[in-house]
Amino acid sequence: MKEPKLLSTDRVPVAEIETKGRLRPVSEAGVESLLASIRETGVMKDAIHVRKKKDGLHLIAGGHRLEAAKRLGWTDIEAKVWTEVTDDWARLMEIDDNLAGAEMNALDTAVFLAARKAVYERLHPETKPATGAALAAKRWDAADIVSVASFATATAEKFGLTDRHVRRMISAGSALGPDQVRALRQAPRPVSLKDLTEIAKITQATDRYAVVERLSSGRAKSAAEAMRSLRQGAGDEGAVKSPVDEAFAALLKAWKRAPAAARRRFVTEQYSDLAALLAEIDGEGDDVERRER
Structure with missing residues (x-):
């Protein structure tokens, strides 16, 4: 197993740092807050972290700091340069850097905690939730996202949260696909933990997509409201629907009514x-x- 090695702490060219594959875009409020601090104090307090790969330097942690440096016109930035780094180790550092330091809304916190759970379980497979006979033997609750004795507790202690709060956030983050996360980031109203918890309860993927669409387009003020309108089949009656809305509603209705065999054949x-x-x-x-x- 690779052991991460700190090669150096030095200033590296800003333009040469690759930032693709991040879990979220930087927060404008977070960058502006950092810019204000730098202008007031004249320094950037913490170095960023990068990994040295064959094709160059890749950002591990410090997206907001790097963006602030770009906006200030800096040609280089202080960085801790690592080698012998695994993808999981790099992702874990990115996640913890954001959870511990950056301003995070409910949606991003849920996404980061779900990602942290996935990485944690790859690094510690013994903490994965049991199933079948193993589940009965360990007396774990099948509805729990993880064992109380494993990831949730470790994360709760690390970030000063309750186990229950962590599990709710993980459940919400795990239920959403990348395209749904992107859509919810565009919602006119900030997505709340309550909204995410409601979305996590939806078992039908088509229903979840419909609720996300209503939130992201502003057609519903909350996930609960979106789900109620979906169940009633009259949430948008009286409103002017676009041809796309009408076509989507027809497709969704046909899909929900179709038996499993017909859905498989269609796909x-x-x-x-x-x-x-x-x-x-x-x-x-x-x-x-x-x-x-």
Whole structure:
């Protein structure tokens, strides 16, 4: 197993640091707050962390600091340069740096905690939730996202939260796909923990997408309201619907009514079109993230 090694603490060229693959775009409020501090004190308090790979330097932790340096026109920035770093170790450092230091809204906190759980369980497989006979033997609750004795407790102690709060955030973050997270970041109203908890309860993927769409477009003020309108089938009656809204509603209704065998046949026969659409959506998300950086 690789052991991370700190090569040096030195100033490195800002333009040579690769930032792709981050868990979230930087927060404008976080960058502005950091810029104000630098202008007042004249210094950036902490170094960023980068990993040295064959193709250059990749950011591990310090996205807001790096963005602030770019806006100030700095050509270089103080950095701790690491080598022999695994992807999981780098991701864990990124997550903990954000959870401990950056201003995080409920959505980003949920996404980061869910990612931290996934990394933690890869590094400590003995803490994964048990299933079947192992679950009964350990007397764990199948509804729990993780064992109280493992990740939730470790994370709660690390960041000063309760086990229950951590589990709720993880459940919410784990339920959302990357495209849904991107959509919720565009919502006119900040997504609350209560909204995320409601979304995490939705078992049907099509229902979850519909609720996310209502929140991101501003058609619902909360996830609970969006879910109620979806169940009643009349949440948007009286409102002027676009052709896209009407087509989406018709597709969603047909999908929900179709038996499992029909859904499988549809996906099989339309696989090429669906794959192309997913690739297009991923490409749009990448473009948005690049613009936000």
